[in-house]
Amino acid sequence: MTNTQVTHIQIDNYGPWTVTPEPRREVDLQTLQSRLYADLSQLFGNRNGYVFFTRFDNMIAVSNGVDMDAHALIQESVSNRYPVTMSLGVATGRSPVTALGTATELLQEEGSAQDKHRREILKGRVIDEEFRQPDDVQLAHFDVDNATEKYTDQLNEFDTFINIEQGYAELMKYMRHEHNSLSFFVGGDNIIAVCPELGNDAYQDAVDHVSETVNVQLKVGVGQGKNPADAGMDAKHALESCRATGETVELDF
Amino acid sequence: MTNTQVTHIQIDNYGPWTVTPEPRREVDLQTLQSRLYADLSQLFGNRNGYVFFTRFDNMIAVSNGVDMDAHALIQESVSNRYPVTMSLGVATGRSPVTALGTATELLQEEGSAQDKHRREILKGRVIDEEFRQPDDVQLAHFDVDNATEKYTDQLNEFDTFINIEQGYAELMKYMRHEHNSLSFFVGGDNIIAVCPELGNDAYQDAVDHVSETVNVQLKVGVGQGKNPADAGMDAKHALESCRATGETVELDF
Amino acid sequence: MTNTQVTHIQIDNYGPWTVTPEPRREVDLQTLQSRLYADLSQLFGNRNGYVFFTRFDNMIAVSNGVDMDAHALIQESVSNRYPVTMSLGVATGRSPVTALGTATELLQEEGSAQDKHRREILKGRVIDEEFRQPDDVQLAHFDVDNATEKYTDQLNEFDTFINIEQGYAELMKYMRHEHNSLSFFVGGDNIIAVCPELGNDAYQDAVDHVSETVNVQLKVGVGQGKNPADAGMDAKHALESCRATGETVELDF
Amino acid sequence: MTNTQVTHIQIDNYGPWTVTPEPRREVDLQTLQSRLYADLSQLFGNRNGYVFFTRFDNMIAVSNGVDMDAHALIQESVSNRYPVTMSLGVATGRSPVTALGTATELLQEEGSAQDKHRREILKGRVIDEEFRQPDDVQLAHFDVDNATEKYTDQLNEFDTFINIEQGYAELMKYMRHEHNSLSFFVGGDNIIAVCPELGNDAYQDAVDHVSETVNVQLKVGVGQGKNPADAGMDAKHALESCRATGETVELDF
Ligand SMILES: Nc1nc2c(ncn2[C@@H]2O[C@H](COP(=O)(O)OP(=O)(O)OP(=O)(O)O)[C@@H](O)[C@H]2O)c(=O)[nH]1
Ligand SMILES: Nc1nc2c(ncn2[C@@H]2O[C@H](COP(=O)(O)OP(=O)(O)OP(=O)(O)O)[C@@H](O)[C@H]2O)c(=O)[nH]1
Ligand SMILES: Nc1nc2c(ncn2[C@@H]2O[C@H](COP(=O)(O)OP(=O)(O)OP(=O)(O)O)[C@@H](O)[C@H]2O)c(=O)[nH]1
Ligand SMILES: Nc1nc2c(ncn2[C@@H]2O[C@H](COP(=O)(O)OP(=O)(O)OP(=O)(O)O)[C@@H](O)[C@H]2O)c(=O)[nH]1
Ligand SMILES: [Ca+2]
Ligand SMILES: [Ca+2]
Ligand SMILES: [Ca+2]
Ligand SMILES: [Ca+2]
Structure with missing residues (x-):
């Protein structure tokens, strides 16, 4: 029986940032977004996870095997190297949709994606090592x-x-x-x-x-x-x- | 009246490469694709162009202002830094669709996207500097x-x-x-x-x-x-x- | 007592590549070298290692905690994304100098750094998990x-x-x-x-x-x-x- | 007779940033520094310039052919994509040393490299297009x-x-x-x-x-x-x- 661990990755307050103080050059935004995605692909990928670019400002990772400490490190590494930060919601479930639903809610509970004061949220639960199965x-x-x-x-x-x-x-x-x-x-x-x-x-x-x-x-x-x-x-x-x-x-x- | 210059960017023989000798790790392919896109965004963007990721193995650029020499340099810079090469077709037209149609044909004439021997094609025409207009x-x-x-x-x-x-x-x-x-x-x-x-x-x-x-x-x-x-x-x-x-x-x- | 694990990273046959068929643009070489170093910093860094750029074509990593499988993955990830490949020699020792000496010898034994046929060597030993100490x-x-x-x-x-x-x-x-x-x-x-x-x-x-x-x-x-x-x-x-x-x-x- | 145009690139207030609020992970700093250098190599390189990494927090570019607008664009592109900003001093001279001396002074006049309020300085002069020579x-x-x-x-x-x-x-x-x-x-x-x-x-x-x-x-x-x-x-x-x-x-x- 599957047990999918899903991470919802959301750039904090990104919309306003793209136009403050003036609209930023689109080619730079494209470069920023695709490099962030590339980095996350490696950061999760090095721990056997997968990330999908989805909308780039919100990405979805399948993160079975990536524990909360690793999530924290990924979050920190991005904030050390990018002009934006990101929030992470992590949840698990028999169905990927349910897992993602929970992961998203964890972020929504903390405020809007465009809340100025909601930054670098890290919430959720992973599958305990002992419960991980070969058909998760x-x-x-x-x-x-x-x-x-x-x-x-x-x-x-x-x-x-x-x-x-x-x-x-x-x-x-x-x-x-x-x-x-x-x-x-x-x-x-x-x-x-x-x-x-x-x-x-x-x-x-x-x-x-x-x-x-x-x-x-x-x-x-x-x-x-x-x-x-x-x-x-x-x-x-x-x-x-x-x-x-x-x-x-x-x-x- | 618009006069759009369009560049069709195609990674050469990419499908076979992704599975030779064995399927390559997806996270590495994702990293490769999105970094290549980021680089092209900068390479065209530095010359006031725009690139769109489209399918990643095929990308579309609006390249008004980027001449053939610059295209050659972009092509060379990618081949110097990536394990894959790319072909470029360049065309112009009142309608972006027509321009792209021509750009794509220039590549198709040289062989299939998965032709082993078709590499680093660079074909087409740009708008002569003297004919460029503020509403192109x-x-x-x-x-x-x-x-x-x-x-x-x-x-x-x-x-x-x-x-x-x-x-x-x-x-x-x-x-x-x-x-x-x-x-x-x-x-x-x-x-x-x-x-x-x-x-x-x-x-x-x-x-x-x-x-x-x-x-x-x-x-x-x-x-x-x-x-x-x-x-x-x-x-x-x-x-x-x-x-x-x-x-x-x-x-x- | 320290027990340093050192990895000697060497780009395979890099000198000849930089001038074949013609000398390559220096800015592209610089970009390639520094990005490879950045990637290795993350690839080793994600496993709690450190890499130093040294001469860029040869780099030295302190890799305590990075096992041989992880080394293989790092090697593969680079070959999936770069036009060059790299060889890795891994060794341990009370003295970092001795450890590095052994790591380098492992590569030298397999042929010259500019041997056309010596590619993607991966040799050496890591410290067994059970013997790792807090003062290594x-x-x-x-x-x-x-x-x-x-x-x-x-x-x-x-x-x-x-x-x-x-x-x-x-x-x-x-x-x-x-x-x-x-x-x-x-x-x-x-x-x-x-x-x-x-x-x-x-x-x-x-x-x-x-x-x-x-x-x-x-x-x-x-x-x-x-x-x-x-x-x-x-x-x-x-x-x-x-x-x-x-x-x-x-x-x- | 040579006429070297030199750009002194300085990350603003970088030392304090590396340890605020806590010392940042070295691997992330290394990644940041070497990617910034790689990007500058491309940004200057695309305009036929060369950049040298020097100390990474201070870099030196030979920028003949890169005008002040291009410098401004490079500065903006970096600030759009990095958590740090950089100041640029540009000067020319028969001797590269003199040119660099002037370029550095332009920055020094505006305050210390670790002045909290000195950000994104862009000062200096380039060689007018008409005076550029094939032996500059x-x-x-x-x-x-x-x-x-x-x-x-x-x-x-x-x-x-x-x-x-x-x-x-x-x-x-x-x-x-x-x-x-x-x-x-x-x-x-x-x-x-x-x-x-x-x-x-x-x-x-x-x-x-x-x-x-x-x-x-x-x-x-x-x-x-x-x-x-x-x-x-x-x-x-x-x-x-x-x-x-x-x-x-x-x-x-
Ligand atoms: N590529 C790109 N994306 C942008 C830009 N501006 C905003 N976005 C994206 O759009 C997302 C939503 O932001 P907004 O459009 O500002 O937010 P909104 O809630 O739809 O608000 P309104 O559009 O003002 O009604 C952001 O997270 C970005 O991903 C831009 O200039 N370029
Ligand atoms: N992300 C990703 N893309 C791939 C992979 N394999 C192929 N592709 C993409 O798929 C494109 C088409 O390649 P193929 O699917 O091999 O070609 P095809 O003509 O459809 O041939 P068949 O699928 O064999 O019928 C390539 O250009 C790649 O962009 C992969 O493993 N991962
Ligand atoms: N940055 C840069 N490095 C280069 C270039 N060519 C070679 N190298 C570096 O120099 C190293 C040694 O290569 P070579 O100089 O070809 O080898 P060598 O054994 O010294 O042989 P000879 O110089 O021919 O006597 C390579 O591994 C590269 O790191 C270049 O054009 N640019
Ligand atoms: N790689 C790396 N470089 C650092 C670090 N901290 C500072 N630096 C570099 O050191 C430079 C100088 O910064 P400081 O050492 O803080 O400045 P200082 O004027 O020498 O002041 P003191 O060292 O406090 O006497 C910075 O610009 C950085 O390049 C670090 O943790 N890692
Ligand atoms: Ca909107
Ligand atoms: Ca297919
Ligand atoms: Ca030499
Ligand atoms: Ca100091």
Whole structure:
């Protein structure tokens, strides 16, 4: 049974900062945001976690294996190196959606995302080491079939992007509402979903739904692990095995 | 009349690289992609251009003012510092969509995005310095009204994201098909659109459409300039003026 | 008794790479080198290690607490994100000099630093978890007295630098030959030395020597710990205590 | 005749910041410093300038071709993305030492490097575009003969470093006092010197001096240009030509 640990990362009072005293140069904001994300990818990644950029001012991490001390260190390291600080809410649950709900609430309870005085909140609970299990995290790596041949090499890049985006927009809603999963675009034609315990049928159902509604053909590899790094790597191997066999869904467990 | 210069940036043969010899750790790919984007933001931004991350393996830049030599230098600087190389197609046009179409074709003519032997293509034309005009670039900065109060402080972060995403997915398609514009999510609740010469009505129309179809309320500031940095900064000031006056659309020209 | 674990980090075949096929732009090399160092600082730092930039193509880490798997991960993460790879030799010893000697030999045995075929060597031994002790690492944080007033605010920046540099050049040799320590300039007017078990007298002796030979006045805080992060933070607190009391040498243990 | 434009870059009030409210983690400071340097390398480098890390809290740039607006933009971009700000003094002169002297004084006049209220100073003058000449900048690229064979592959890395360092310490003093030049270690066994108009004899003299005093054998390629990028690249080609011919000094002009 899955037990996903989720961290909601929120830059403190970021909106006002971007326009104070004057609107800041967009290229600098883009650089700041993407480097912060890159750093968090390494900071969580070095502890076997995964981070998703989501909206950049709010990011979502799957953090099984990252304890509260490590969260504190990550928070401190960012405040030592960036002109902004961030708050962290951490929660766990059988369903990633529930876990995230709790994580977000922990921050909301402390004030608004644009509260001037709410800074560097660190709240929540992690899974005690002794209760961590080899099937705590289930990750699915979705990928569009032949994206290069069908889109990239045919259409202008924006129209390719619209196709991929439509596939993503549809999948993210469907997985959220039908399967309590959080799906994130990770670049190219790839989407990683953080899922509760789901089986072959649920994934086939999601792939079919996307194919029927927006005509984008997906395949998906699924992995399980004690932490996101292991689950994610297994999912990638499962996806390679889809590529080899032509299967649409492959579970590596 | 606008004359948008667009650069299509494509990482060479990236898909195969990500899984050779074995699938690479996702956190490293995320770090690589977002840092490359950050670097390009600075490399183009230092020459008054804008880059959008789009799919990360393919990015789109508005590059008015960046000549072919500068493109070559950017390409070389990346190949000096990354394990991957990139190809660049550059084109101009009254409509950003047409310009991008040409830019993409320049790359497609040279082979597939996953062609092993197609590396570091640099093709295309820029606007001659003497023909550059103060209204070559029109940029619109869209923003969701009260996103913090309505979403961020109320819903779990993923549901907030779904709302923002729906607004974006709808706007990107509508602006593409009705107004020949390229719209990019830039984080938070912000979308920047690269537009041909559009007036107040077109923007009001787009905002209305998004409001009606997915119930997300936008406002938009629009700027014009010889280069993206100027047009974008004017758009930001126009957006601030929406904030001050309560207007939905504000053109800064 | 100290037991320092040292990692010798060497970029593989870097000299030839910098000039192939043509000399590469120096600013890109500088960017590459300093970012690689920044990344290693985080990669080791996240595991409570310290890295020193030394010559940039060869760096030295104090890595107590970083096991061989973590070394492998660091090596892989770099090769996933840089155009160069690196080899790692790991060794331990009562004296940092001896430990480094062994670490370097492990690499030398495998071939020259400019051997085309020697890539991503990973060799050596770490201290078994059960044998790690709270006094394994001794770090000394040296700092020039009133550098701002005496130099920075008086001389041109290069002449300030010459003064600091002379202090460093003298200290590094003296600590190496008299006290079996490895001293690294870390910016500003700060030097961090990795030491065997030394007492107050040894540090006073070194400070006196530098004062007498090149007329640069140092103070020093010294810390001990199971890992470099702890020892280094204690050394910083000891140095603050020098600042408060006017003492020249302060041991925080 | 050379006309070197020099920029003195100083982080504002950095010393106090590093220990407020408590000493900050050294690995984060190292990361901050080296990334700031990397960014400045790109920011100046994109405008054909060179930056040297010097003491990291104070850096020296050769900035021929970078005008005051560009300096302002660089300053702003850093303050948008870092927790610290920096002041810039810009000056020009026949001799790099004199130019730097003026640049430093411009900052010193505004207050101490550790003055709480002195922030983001930007002062000085650049060479007017019309007066820029193809021999404004003379750069010399020094390199140790066979460093790999003689040191890297023989000694422990610290002893190798001591040798290189001794060579550098000697050269920097000698070039400063005998030849009004500013010499910077740039990693590996390389030193780049910013020089006034010097001829073959001066370079041979410096190489001889280092060989005699500390027994380190150097060779040197020298280039001239309108900007540092051109002069530096010519110097590198001249150095390659030393490698090919066995000459000790090679001027590429
Ligand atoms: N984040 C991430 N992106 C990947 C990964 N593998 C591939 N991609 C992206 O996906 C894009 C397309 O590559 P592929 O999926 O291999 O190409 P394709 O043409 O769709 O071919 P098939 O998927 O094999 O049918 C690449 O450019 C990458 O951006 C991965 O492991 N992680
Ligand atoms: N990229 C980018 N993002 C911005 C900018 N300004 C704001 N944002 C993002 O938008 C988010 C929300 O901030 P605001 O739009 O100020 O907040 P709001 O609650 O929607 O308030 P109003 O827009 O004033 O109604 C911030 O967290 C940022 O992520 C900007 O100039 N550029
Ligand atoms: N790497 C590193 N550098 C530091 C640290 N603290 C200070 N520095 C550097 O040292 C420089 C000088 O700062 P201080 O040593 O505080 O200033 P000072 O004028 O010498 O004053 P005192 O040392 O108090 O006599 C700063 O600009 C920093 O570059 C630190 O903890 N780590
Ligand atoms: N910054 C910088 N460093 C370089 C450059 N070329 C070489 N290096 C450094 O110098 C080190 C030694 O390389 P080489 O100088 O080629 O090797 P060597 O053994 O001394 O051989 P020779 O100089 O040819 O006698 C490399 O590891 C790099 O760190 C360069 O262009 N710029
Ligand atoms: Ca695919
Ligand atoms: Ca908003
Ligand atoms: Ca000091
Ligand atoms: Ca050499």
